[in-house]
Amino acid sequence: MSEIDEIFEREPIPAHILERMEQCRKRRMLVPDERLIKRPSHIEGIRASSRINTGVLDEVAKHIKAGMTTLEIDDIVREYTNSHGAICAPYHFEGYPKSVCTSINDEVCHGIPSRLRKLHDGDIVNVDVSTIYNGYYSDASRMFMIGEVSAQRRRLVEETKKCLEIGIEAAQPWATVGDIGYAISKYARSRGYSVVRELGGHGVGLEFHEDPFVAHIGRKHTGMVLVPGMIITIEPMINAGRAGVVLDPYNDWTVSTADGSDSAQWEHSILITETGNEILTY
Numbered sequence: 001m002s003e004i005d006e007i008f009e010r011e012p013i014p015a016h017i018l019e020r021m022e023q024c025r026k027r028r029m030l031v032p033d034e035r036l037i038k039r040p041s042h043i044e045g046i047r048a049s050s051r052i053n054t055g056v057l058d059e060v061a062k063h064i065k066a067g068m069t070t071l072e073i074d075d076i077v078r079e080y081t082n083s084h085g086a087i088c089a090p091y092h093f094e095g096y097p098k099s100v101c102t103s104i105n106d107e108v109c110h111g112i113p114s115r116l117r118k119l120h121d122g123d124i125v126n127v128d129v130s131t132i133y134n135g136y137y138s139d140a141s142r143m144f145m146i147g148e149v150s151a152q153r154r155r156l157v158e159e160t161k162k163c164l165e166i167g168i169e170a171a172q173p174w175a176t177v178g179d180i181g182y183a184i185s186k187y188a189r190s191r192g193y194s195v196v197r198e199l200g201g202h203g204v205g206l207e208f209h210e211d212p213f214v215a216h217i218g219r220k221h222t223g224m225v226l227v228p229g230m231i232i233t234i235e236p237m238i239n240a241g242r243a244g245v246v247l248d249p250y251n252d253w254t255v256s257t258a259d260g261s262d263s264a265q266w267e268h269s270i271l272i273t274e275t276g277n278e279i280l281t282y
């Protein structure tokens, strides 16, 4: 049996949590499979992975600047990750060719680093880093503003960060995934922005992408209940214009806004606790 499976046997879900899950089931709520409830030793492993993931983003923050190519960001990410005994989760994930995603301006996500793509003064870029350490996954992304950025772009970046914070605030124990999407989309729309619907957050930790899918739109009290021990990402993609997106037909990865408007994204991996939640990727 794998170490991860042994932990599931050795560290059972506490009885009072199992009881509360049963009550939710009786009220016809969608209750997570027991394997989505991480145990203390899993959480320690995912915490260690998250610490490296945060270190990667801090390293990118130190070096990112106008004139740099996105391939140089890929090099920084891979070298820092590998020198800390970890692996870049995106590399060869479902055929993805690079170690990190770098999405500029109207690119929504999954921008592929390239020696041909330079960062220019005034660009906004999302750097999305995912790490595997000792078999445990972590996932977070930040926006970087390159040089002098327009007021509109700055506002989009800052309000998208606020969307992430509002989503995290909504991710309380025994709330639902729909509560997260409801809170984010309500705020984004109030600021005149739209929310990308096709992509979302996800469970994370023992695999790269686990259940549940965390939509950034939603209705209160719908979707899977958030049980202490779950670890999910929240990663709103917010567009300055309309919500529609298109997939790059040449590389089959990069998602951009359909109307060419700017898009921003921030992401954290969070642990649902009995009293609230904890951001693992700070």
Ligand code: MF3
Binding pocket: 089, 090, 091, 093, 094, 096, 101, 110, 128, 129, 130, 139, 233, 235, 267
């Ligand atoms: N890091 C992205 C996420 O937040 C996933 C990237 S998939 C990849 O889920 F293959 F592009 F790496």
Ligand code: CO
Binding pocket: 139, 201, 202, 233, 235, 267
């Ligand atoms: Co993610």
